[in-house]
Amino acid sequence: MSGIVVAQRRRARPSRKLEPLLPAAAVAAVLAVWQWSGLFLNPILISTPAAIAGDLVQLVTRGVIFDPLAESLEELVIGGSIGIAAGIGLGLLMGRYELVDKVLSPFVNFLNATPLVVIIPLVIIWVGISQNARLLFIFLITLWPVLLNTVAGMRNVNRGYVDVGAAFGLSETDMLRKITLPAAVPYILAGVRVSAGLAIIGMIVSEMEVSLTGLGYLLITYGNSFLTGRLLAVVFISSMFGVANVMLVKWVQATFFPWIAGAAAEQR
Amino acid sequence: MLEIEHVSHVYETPQRRVEALRDVSLGIREGEFMSFVGPSGCGKTTLLRILDGLAEPSDGRIVFNGRELTGVSRDIGFVFQDINLLPWRNVRENVEIGLEARGTPAADRRRIALEALRMVGLEDVANVPPYTLSGGMQQRVGVARALALHPKVLLMDEPFGHLDNFTRETLQIEISKLWSKLGTTVVFVTHDVDEAIFLSDRIALFQGKPGRVTDVLDVGLPHPRWEFNVRGDTRAIEMRESIIQHLGVRDEVLV
Numbered sequence: 001m002s003g004i005v006v007a008q009r010r011r012a013r014p015s016r017k018l019e020p021l022l023p024a025a026a027v028a029a030v031l032a033v034w035q036w037s038g039l040f041l042n043p044i045l046i047s048t049p050a051a052i053a054g055d056l057v058q059l060v061t062r063g064v065i066f067d068p069l070a071e072s073l074e075e076l077v078i079g080g081s082i083g084i085a086a087g088i089g090l091g092l093l094m095g096r097y098e099l100v101d102k103v104l105s106p107f108v109n110f111l112n113a114t115p116l117v118v119i120i121p122l123v124i125i126w127v128g129i130s131q132n133a134r135l136l137f138i139f140l141i142t143l144w145p146v147l148l149n150t151v152a153g154m155r156n157v158n159r160g161y162v163d164v165g166a167a168f169g170l171s172e173t174d175m176l177r178k179i180t181l182p183a184a185v186p187y188i189l190a191g192v193r194v195s196a197g198l199a200i201i202g203m204i205v206s207e208m209e210v211s212l213t214g215l216g217y218l219l220i221t222y223g224n225s226f227l228t229g230r231l232l233a234v235v236f237i238s239s240m241f242g243v244a245n246v247m248l249v250k251w252v253q254a255t256f257f258p259w260i261a262g263a264a265a266e267q268r
Numbered sequence: 269m270l271e272i273e274h275v276s277h278v279y280e281t282p283q284r285r286v287e288a289l290r291d292v293s294l295g296i297r298e299g300e301f302m303s304f305v306g307p308s309g310c311g312k313t314t315l316l317r318i319l320d321g322l323a324e325p326s327d328g329r330i331v332f333n334g335r336e337l338t339g340v341s342r343d344i345g346f347v348f349q350d351i352n353l354l355p356w357r358n359v360r361e362n363v364e365i366g367l368e369a370r371g372t373p374a375a376d377r378r379r380i381a382l383e384a385l386r387m388v389g390l391e392d393v394a395n396v397p398p399y400t401l402s403g404g405m406q407q408r409v410g411v412a413r414a415l416a417l418h419p420k421v422l423l424m425d426e427p428f429g430h431l432d433n434f435t436r437e438t439l440q441i442e443i444s445k446l447w448s449k450l451g452t453t454v455v456f457v458t459h460d461v462d463e464a465i466f467l468s469d470r471i472a473l474f475q476g477k478p479g480r481v482t483d484v485l486d487v488g489l490p491h492p493r494w495e496f497n498v499r500g501d502t503r504a505i506e507m508r509e510s511i512i513q514h515l516g517v518r519d520e521v522l523v
């Protein structure tokens with residue numbers, strides 16, 4: 001029985017050698033069709049890959065991109081890292097002290113559930129149209145996922161690990177330091193990835209909605225001028241932020257916490 | 269030396285109430301190898317956790333060397349059913365954890381941990397992550413982790429339950445040798461009757477629902493056991509039969 005299934009599956013699959021090339025081939029095919037569509041579609045609608053690449057090169061060679069990019073990055077790094085640090089910190093407190101958890105969790109859950117773009121006007125009322133407003137917004141949007149994940153990580157420690165700590169006589173602080181925290185790291189990292197993704201969104205949104213700066217400024221300007229090629233070149237750069245985020249978190253995990261992948265592989 | 273006095277234990281969960289142990293009394297003698305044998309769910313793990321001070325009995329008490337046990341004791345070591353090596357520590361650091369809790373200086377911890385690993389034949393893998401070891405090796409690390417504290421009593425919860433027969437038999441011999449060498453009192457949980465006969469001085473038979481001890485048998489075979497064919501020994505075969513009959517395994521299989 002099972003032999004037949006395997007055989008069928010084999011046949012349905014492309015050969016092993018070609019398989020790794022499949023994603024690249026799919027991308028190439030889409031790009032080719034897109035490029036070909038440029039022969040009859042108005043370039044203002046969606047431009048073409050070649051034109052966008054050309055615009056991207058120009059943005060760089062003419063130096064147009066650097067100042068906005070630096071502005072955006074600065075906001076992202078400051079607002080995002082404060083948000084992530086505060087999220088982990090608050091999460092640790094809530095995970096550690098039941099009382100803090102009980103007091104804060106209604107607010108945390110409410111704010112986490114709120115689509116936080118709605119507070120931009122409020123943020124502006126608080127700190128005015130300024131870089132601080134953008135930082136505050138990025139901070140507020142970043143905080144929640146990593147916070148909730150940190151709490152969840154500390155609450156969901158494998159019971160077996162807790163037993164080991166108890167059986168071998170760890171004090172309460174050692175239990176926290178040597179069992180609970182390390183066990184929560186996979187959750188925290190997953191939270192960081194989600195939060196950092198939101199920070200990127202927060203960055204762009206605040207640059208379009210609070211005051212025109214950075215990449216958000218370029219997006220709005222090129223959009224208003226129907227410069228679709230340049231617009232999409234900036235979109236591409238924004239996507240790279242997201243890609244970099246995922247790669248960075250992966251790198252941190254592989255470099256500093258190789259056991260996460262190791263232990264997960266063993267479970268299978 | 270370790271007295272179980274009228275211990276009962278009840279688990280209350282919102283869904284159900286489980287009487288895991290009912291009025292269990294049993295004395296464990298200094299230096300003996302005692303096995304708990306019984307079907308799955310009859311409260312063996314529960315009793316072992318109570319003996320280690322990890323759980324408090326709902327009723328009754330444990331007396332260890334004349335004193336009532338309240339919480340985890342330094343002199344009692346535990347080998348878990350599912351080992352639970354910490355993946356963020358390497359093998360040696362896993363073995364050191366109990367020593368850290370005692371405030372042993374780092375250099376001594378290292379020496380003692382390596383010594384414990386040598387006892388189970390694993391000093392070569394001291395620096396590798398535990399998840400790169402085979403199941404049998406991980407179980408030996410679990411034993412070393414408990415041995416590093418030089419416990420007077422070693423509680424082992426089905427330590428070889430997940431292992432293949434070959435590894436299992438090797439480890440049975442190793443544990444038997446360690447026990448003769450160290451003179452530690454061992455309480456060993458298993459549902460493998462042959463394993464219990466091979467290792468033990470005495471076997472406590474458990475039955476489930478509610479969990480209770482229904483008989484305690486003297487094995488009475490000479491030590492060391494690895495030097496003769498215990499499986500083929502007539503007394504061992506008879507004992508095996510009577511245990512299996514006592515546990516009602518046959519009946520269950522037939523039904």
Ligand SMILES: Nc1ncnc2c1ncn2[C@@H]1O[C@H](COP(=O)(O)OP(=O)(O)OP(=O)(O)O)[C@@H](O)[C@H]1O
Nearest residue numbers: 279280281286288307308309310311312313314315
């Ligand atoms: N934490 C718990 N909460 C509720 N019920 C539990 C808990 N732990 C064990 N039980 C129940 O208590 C009974 C005894 O469980 P225990 O783990 O002690 O059995 P065991 O003899 O070790 O079984 P096995 O041989 O399968 O390991 C079982 O019915 C089990 O479902």
Ligand SMILES: [Mg+2]
Nearest residue numbers: 312313349425
């Ligand atoms: Mg058990």
